[in-house]
Amino acid sequence: MTQKVRKAVIPAAGLGTRFLPATKALAKEMLPIVDKPTLQFILEEALKSGIEDILVVTNKAKRSIEDHFDSNFELEYNLKEKEKNDLLKLVDEATAIRLHFIRQSYPRGLGDAVLQAKAFVGNEPFVVMLGDDLMDITNPNAVPLTKQLMDDYEKTHASTIAVMPVPHEEVSAYGVIAPQGEGINGLYSVDTFVEKPAPDEAPSDLAIIGRYLLTPEIFAILENQAPGAGNEIQLTDAIDTLNKTQRVFAREFKGDRYDVGDKFGFMKTSIDYALQHPQVKDDLKQYLIELGKKLDDTK
Numbered sequence: 001m002t003q004k005v006r007k008a009v010i011p012a013a014g015l016g017t018r019f020l021p022a023t024k025a026l027a028k029e030m031l032p033i034v035d036k037p038t039l040q041f042i043l044e045e046a047l048k049s050g051i052e053d054i055l056v057v058t059n060k061a062k063r064s065i066e067d068h069f070d071s072n073f074e075l076e077y078n079l080k081e082k083e084k085n086d087l088l089k090l091v092d093e094a095t096a097i098r099l100h101f102i103r104q105s106y107p108r109g110l111g112d113a114v115l116q117a118k119a120f121v122g123n124e125p126f127v128v129m130l131g132d133d134l135m136d137i138t139n140p141n142a143v144p145l146t147k148q149l150m151d152d153y154e155k156t157h158a159s160t161i162a163v164m165p166v167p168h169e170e171v172s173a174y175g176v177i178a179p180q181g182e183g184i185n186g187l188y189s190v191d192t193f194v195e196k197p198a199p200d201e202a203p204s205d206l207a208i209i210g211r212y213l214l215t216p217e218i219f220a221i222l223e224n225q226a227p228g229a230g231n232e233i234q235l236t237d238a239i240d241t242l243n244k245t246q247r248v249f250a251r252e253f254k255g256d257r258y259d260v261g262d263k264f265g266f267m268k269t270s271i272d273y274a275l276q277h278p279q280v281k282d283d284l285k286q287y288l289i290e291l292g293k294k295l296d297d298t299k
């Protein structure tokens with residue numbers, strides 16, 4: 001019988017160097033998209049997918065994550081007193097999510113961050129959701145990518161990694177797959193998984209994005225994984241090893257992905273989301289139209 005996927009691990013212990021200096025003391029996973037922290041979108045995707053138990057991997061600089069998902073008695077009392085019930089509801093939404101936390105002592109890489117979840121996960125399949133990668137946040141009707149991976153697992157009983165095509169010159173920022181053939185309905189068998197290949201050595205333009213469904217055998221591999229690209233323990237390298245003893249599939253994501261950990265990615269995420277936000281969308285649209293005219297005039 002297939003084991004149900006119930007648990008999610010959210011690595012959020014990276015240094016966020018692409019977003020310095022903002023991320024010196026502030027967790028990039030807490031950067032707000034209009035008015036909601038990035039991480040809250042990810043938790044919503046997890047819950048919408050049917051995940052029941054969530055572990056966030058943090059470090060000592062990321063206290064704000066634990067605080068955000070804890071109650072804030074003073075704030076709640078104050079909002080209640082002033083009968084600001086709409087705001088109270090928004091604040092309560094964050095507190096209602098039950099989370100576990102563990103710290104990664106040193107930023108040794110994504111593979112090492114996932115290894116911290118070994119005891120939490122036990123002997124079950126689980127998902128990894130990267131704390132700075134948002135999917136389909138402007139399309140509430142889309143099937144969440146995490147759910148797509150879980151649906152694949154029901155059929156294949158195998159690890160499945162989300163991928164999507166990226167511009168060829170950008171492949172070296174990602175893990176990349178060497179697919180076997182064309183894939184069936186967006187699901188690929190994979191020959192190899194390669195972390196950060198040079199563009200002329202990349203086996204394809206299908207890059208690994210921030211959602212993974214993994215079987216627990218990954219932990220034994222991670223425990224012995226030598227540092228790879230960037231001298232970090234790479235999850236991609238461990239997945240490549242796993243693929244040699246049990247099948248690992250890749251699921252092509254067809255929706256919109258937002259890389260909040262990148263400065264321009266963060267700006268695009270904020271604009272796209274704001275264009276749907278009831279409180280700001282009209283003003284923003286007007287502003288963008290005026291800005292477009294100004295830019296035209298300066299051509």
Ligand code: UTP
Binds near residue numbers: 012013016104132
């Ligand atoms: P990134 O490479 O995007 O994160 O890792 P980073 O290292 O924080 O960012 P830059 O490149 O320096 O700007 C992908 C995910 O893995 C987590 C990050 O928090 C991010 O969600 N991660 C990475 C860890 O939890 N621990 C690590 O040691 C490395």
